[in-house]
Amino acid sequence: MTTAETFETTAPATGTRLEISLRPGVAFPDWSVVTSETAAEALQSILEAFGAETRWSGLGDGEDRVRRAILEHYGESGEAPSMAALTQSTGMARDVLGELIGKLESRDMVVLDPGGTITGAYPFTERDTGHRVRLGDRLLNAMCAIDALGAGAMYHTDATIDATCPACGGAIHVETEDNGAALAGFSPSTAVVWSGIQYFDSCAAESLCTVIAFFCSDEHLVTWRNAKHPGGKGVRLSMDEGLQVGKAIFTPLLAPASLAA
Numbered sequence: 001m002t003t004a005e006t007f008e009t010t011a012p013a014t015g016t017r018l019e020i021s022l023r024p025g026v027a028f029p030d031w032s033v034v035t036s037e038t039a040a041e042a043l044q045s046i047l048e049a050f051g052a053e054t055r056w057s058g059l060g061d062g063e064d065r066v067r068r069a070i071l072e073h074y075g076e077s078g079e080a081p082s083m084a085a086l087t088q089s090t091g092m093a094r095d096v097l098g099e100l101i102g103k104l105e106s107r108d109m110v111v112l113d114p115g116g117t118i119t120g121a122y123p124f125t126e127r128d129t130g131h132r133v134r135l136g137d138r139l140l141n142a143m144c145a146i147d148a149l150g151a152g153a154m155y156h157t158d159a160t161i162d163a164t165c166p167a168c169g170g171a172i173h174v175e176t177e178d179n180g181a182a183l184a185g186f187s188p189s190t191a192v193v194w195s196g197i198q199y200f201d202s203c204a205a206e207s208l209c210t211v212i213a214f215f216c217s218d219e220h221l222v223t224w225r226n227a228k229h230p231g232g233k234g235v236r237l238s239m240d241e242g243l244q245v246g247k248a249i250f251t252p253l254l255a256p257a258s259l260a261a
């Protein structure tokens with residue numbers, strides 16, 4: 001597959017930034033938290049690779065209710081909801097629910113196994129991705145580094161992240177403060193985020209997310225890129241820039257409609 005070439009992106013000119021109204025007063029993504037130009041470039045590249053404009057546009061109320069219920073369940077229990085749990089939390093009939101979940105899958109907002117069981121919803125997955133996020137007493141697997149960084153802010157809670165450097169297998173640890181909105185600290189102090197760009201098979205979990213990772217240093221990022229993705233497109237982010245991108249994507253997903261709007 002020669003997908004890397006397909007999704008060549010350039011830094012967007014200000015003013016062409018993708019923004020979708022999710023509900024009154026809530027825009028996706030939240031560009032206001034992106035203060036770094038490099039982070040802005042990475043965010044725009046992710047949105048373009050994901051096809052966010054098409055995938056998020058025209059999201060129906062029913063779809064949005066189910067999408068929120070899935071993420072709320074992840075936050076409360078640390079795992080994907082069963083059909084029974086979702087019929088209870090949404091009050092929807094099972095066939096209606098099944099249809100809406102199918103629509104969310106076609107938008108690549110949820111990931112299902114062949115039997116139709118929910119196995120992921122960005123930022124989370126049931127798979128062990130090497131990006132562990134602790135929210136209180138719940139331990140979850142994030143799809144990728146940016147998803148891990150955005151998870152706490154989405155629930156307005158602090159997160160602890162444990163990841164593995166793809167180059168050397170070394171441990172990377174990140175903690176947030178200010179209810180997930182800021183970095184409390186990370187180790188090693190040289191750690192960075194690589195926001196690679198690739199997307200195929202209509203599933204970011206299988207493509208885009210595999211090239212968005214923490215590395216313990218720029219050296220290890222270079223080693224990995226040369227070995228695994230020579231010439232692969234992407235943006236190198238500081239940890240704080242990675243957090244900006246994560247917050248911009250995930251904070252709006254559970255934000256309530258603003259009464260002022």
Ligand SMILES: [Zn+2]
Nearest residue numbers: 165168216220
């Ligand atoms: Zn390393």
